[in-house]
Structure formats: C-alpha cells, structure tokens
Amino acid sequence: MTPQLLRIGDDIVAIHAIVTDEGVTLIDAGLSGDLGALRTALAGAGRSFADIRGVVLTHGDADHIGIAERLRADHGVPVHILAEDVELATGAAPARSVKADAWRLGPALRFLWVGLRRGGLRTRHPRSVRTIADGDVLDLPGRPEIIAIPGHTRGSAAIRVPAVGALFLGDAITTRHVLTGEAGARLAPFSDDPQMTRRSLEHLRALPESRIFPGHGPEFAGTAADLLNALDSRA
Numbered sequence: 213m214t215p216q217l218l219r220i221g222d223d224i225v226a227i228h229a230i231v232t233d234e235g236v237t238l239i240d241a242g243l244s245g246d247l248g249a250l251r252t253a254l255a256g257a258g259r260s261f262a263d264i265r266g267v268v269l270t271h272g273d274a275d276h277i278g279i280a281e282r283l284r285a286d287h288g289v290p291v292h293i294l295a296e297d298v299e300l301a302t303g304a305a306p307a308r309s310v311k312a313d314a315w316r317l318g319p320a321l322r323f324l325w326v327g328l329r330r331g332g333l334r335t336r337h338p339r340s341v342r343t344i345a346d347g348d349v350l351d352l353p354g355r356p357e358i359i360a361i362p363g364h365t366r367g368s369a370a371i372r373v374p375a376v377g378a379l380f381l382g383d384a385i386t387t388r389h390v391l392t393g394e395a396g397a398r399l400a401p402f403s404d405d406p407q408m409t410r411r412s413l414e415h416l417r418a419l420p421e422s423r424i425f426p427g428h429g430p431e432f433a434g435t436a437a438d439l440l441n442a443l444d445s446r447a
C-alpha cells in the first residue's frame with residue numbers, strides 16, 4: 213500500500229502516524245490522555261499498537277512526550293530523540309522555564325483546558341530513549357530523516373519523511389499561536405533562542421516536501437522555502 217499519514221488530535225496538540233506495510237512510525241507522542249484516540253485512528257487503518265515500530269520526538273517538552281512511556285513500557289516501542297534533549301525528555305533535567313509572551317486569555321485557557329482534559333498535566337517521562345543524531349536516516353517505517361534545528365530547545369529536530377512528502381518541525385514554528393490564537397506561520401513562542409531557530413531553518417530551504425506540520429496549529433501547505441518567505445514577510 214502507499215504510505216499513509218494520519219493526524220491524531222487537533223490543531224492544539226497532534227500526533228502524526230506514518231503507516232506503511234512495514235508498520236507504523238509515530239512523530240511525537242502528544243498528551244498522556246491520547247492513547248485512546250491513537251488506538252481508534254490506527255484501527256481505522258487496520259493497525260494496532262503492536263504495529264508501532266518507533267516514536268520519534270521533535271523535542272523533549274512535556275506536550276510532545278505524553279504517551280511515549282506507555283508505548284515503550286507496555287508495547288516495547290523505542291523512543292528516539294536528539295542527544296541534546298534527552299535529559300529534558302526523560303525528566304533528568306527540569307522542565308524549561310518559559311517566558312510568557314503576549315498572552316490572551318481565551319486561547320491560553322483553551323490550551324490549558326485541552327491539556328487538562330487530555331491528561332497533559334500528568335507528565336510521564338520515558339524512562340529510556342534511543343539517542344539519534346543530525347543526518348540519521350532511521351530504520352523505521354517511512355525512513356524518517358533527522359535534521360537538527362536547535363533553537364526552540366537545544367535538541368530540536370526536523371523530521372523529514374519523503375514517503376509521505378512531509379516535514380515535521382515540532383515547535384520551531386507554529387501556525388496558530390497557542391496563547392494568542394493568531395493564525396499564520398511564525399517562530400514558536402517559549403523558545404530558548406528564536407534567532408537560532410531561524411538560522412537552523414535555513415538548512416531545510418532546498419527540501420522538496422510540500423506539507424509542513426508544526427507541533428501546534430494546522431498544516432502549512434508549502435515547501436520549506438515558502439515557509440521561510442512567510443516567516444520573513446512577517447518579521
């Protein structure tokens with residue numbers, strides 16, 4: 213079958229699943245209450261948790277690791293992350309302290325409500341992870357390619373999956389500001405170093421994939437070059 217891309221969750225927090233004949237790769241692990249939604253989505257594609265070959269994390273923040281430990285502990289699914297974010301993901305380092313940007317009450321409360329409802333406030337860190345590196349092509353369904361894009365966190369990764377024509381950028385960018393609700397592509401809030409992110413994204417400029425998925429917000433329909441133009445026209 214042609215590899216398929218499933219999106220589990222919504223524009224607030226989403227998990228993406230690459231479904232191929234070899235099994236399933238997950239990009240990010242959402243919130244800890246997302247197991248049921250994932251089970252339902254996989255069943256719709258004729259798959260189950262037993263078909264998941266690996267989770268690849270775009271970075272180690274709590275709203276991206278939700279069900280990773282359950283899948284690892286209960287189903288033997290390996291969890292992959294860049295070395296620089298291992299301590300953040302496993303809880304060996306404290307969660308990052310974030311500076312509040314321009315908060316607007318409605319969207320901010322909606323984000324917190326989604327977090328509460330889907331268990332996001334009960335962080336369960338993966339107890340062990342597999343360390344990956346810039347340039348790795350992982351032996352997982354869809355052959356995800358890892359491109360380091362430090363900035364949001366030190367260990368942030370872009371994950372390129374040519375099999376489905378998609379590029380996953382985690383929280384390097386957002387297309388819907390989680391706190392203000394504003395639409396449009398921009399560098400994500402709560403970043404360690406947004407200017408470093410902008411420089412990192414240059415490494416993606418020549419990639420042909422034309423579907424870009426941020427950690428939060430709807431898909432950006434365009435290539436990395438289109439995205440960079442959109443970011444610069446906003447700056």
Ligand SMILES: [Zn+2]
Nearest residue numbers: 273275383427
């Ligand atoms: Zn996030």
